[in-house]
Amino acid sequence: MVSENRLPIQYSCYHTRSREGEQFVPEHALGYILSGAMELNNGRQSFTFTEGDIYFFSRNQLAKFVKYPPEGKEFRSLSIYFEQDTLRNFSVETGCKMDQHVIAPPFKNLSGGRVLTDFMKSLLAYEHLFKQGKMEDLLRVKQKEALLVLLQIDPDLKNILFDFSEPGKIDLEAYMNKNYHFNVELKRFAYLTGRSLSTFKRDFEKVFHMSPSRWLLQRRLQEAYYLLKEKKRTVSDVYLDLGFEDLSHFSFVFKKQYGVAPSLIQ
Incomplete structure (x- = not known):
């Protein structure tokens, strides 16, 4: 479902119910539902996010996404992706590091906070430019701002964002x-x-x-x-x-x- 060669901030819209293709998310992501609803299922838990909800998605997850547009309208969402290289560079620059290993939840609901909601809304002003693939430098600045906001509202996310270990051999x-x-x-x-x-x-x-x-x-x-x-x-x-x-x-x-x-x- 996820391309590994993409801009760090993306907008999506669907006029009909949509299920995406490959169901693997390689990078951490922050999502904001602008209209409609989205159901996420990792095979063990199911979550539904609706208009105005913000969620954090942990990397290396298998999940199915179903997007539902509202009646007579289109489903719209905004997503920010955090690649490993970006996070490593941020960690070196800021000194922010993981201090304990935790089992990352597949999805984390971050709705309700005004600071994060206002930040996500502010990105809508650049939607037409980002959709055209322009101003990638600005995209990177906004991506970094998103990290700063996330760590401000939920400091424990550092143990997820800056855990660069790869999956170990399992049954x-x-x-x-x-x-x-x-x-x-x-x-x-x-x-x-x-x-x-x-x-x-x-x-x-x-x-x-x-x-x-x-x-x-x-x-x-x-x-x-x-x-x-x-x-x-x-x-x-x-x-x-x-x-x-x-x-x-x-x-x-x-x-x-x-x-x-x-x-x-x-």
């Missing part, structure tokens, strides 16, 4: 059984389980006795059958929730596996 079987439904590349799963891609593939076959791609397809289809048959979910919701990028591909592989189209499951 592969448990992790994949929790996160198989996320639509991310294998290199993301490898990274988040603390492995190189080659080591991930090798360890995966030792644990599951098949390739990651084949296992992911079979596991997603099994869950799809269960949701359609037992939970009476709609086909359109199921294929998106389970990481299939389009309905035609889902219908094809489902029928190949079970001999019947998913729409006919009763």
Whole structure:
């Protein structure tokens, strides 16, 4: 869902309900909902943010985003991203460092504070320039200001923002059984389980006795059958929730596996 080559401040708008593509966020982000609502789900918790809400999103998270425009209008949001190089430079410049390791929450609601809300609103004055890709130097200044404001209102964020450690090696079987439904590349799963891609593939076959791609397809289809048959979910919701990028591909592989189209499951 996130491009790694982007401007540090971005605006987005959608006229219809939107689910984005790859569901991996590599960098910390600060978001402000201008209109509509957005549901975030990391597979264990679900959060909904509405107009006026501000949230902090921790890096290296898998999450699904669903954006809902208000009736007759468009969903609009403003996001500020904090790349690791930017944070390292800020840490050197200001002397602000992590003083203890903490488990970062996937999402943190920062709504309600006037200082942060007023700062986010002030960025709307530059929206037309930022959308044109102009004034990147100003973008960087505003990004730094955002960090200063965040640390002023929530000093403990330094233990999240300035933790530059990478994911350690974790239990592969448990992790994949929790996160198989996320639509991310294998290199993301490898990274988040603390492995190189080659080591991930090798360890995966030792644990599951098949390739990651084949296992992911079979596991997603099994869950799809269960949701359609037992939970009476709609086909359109199921294929998106389970990481299939389009309905035609889902219908094809489902029928190949079970001999019947998913729409006919009763």
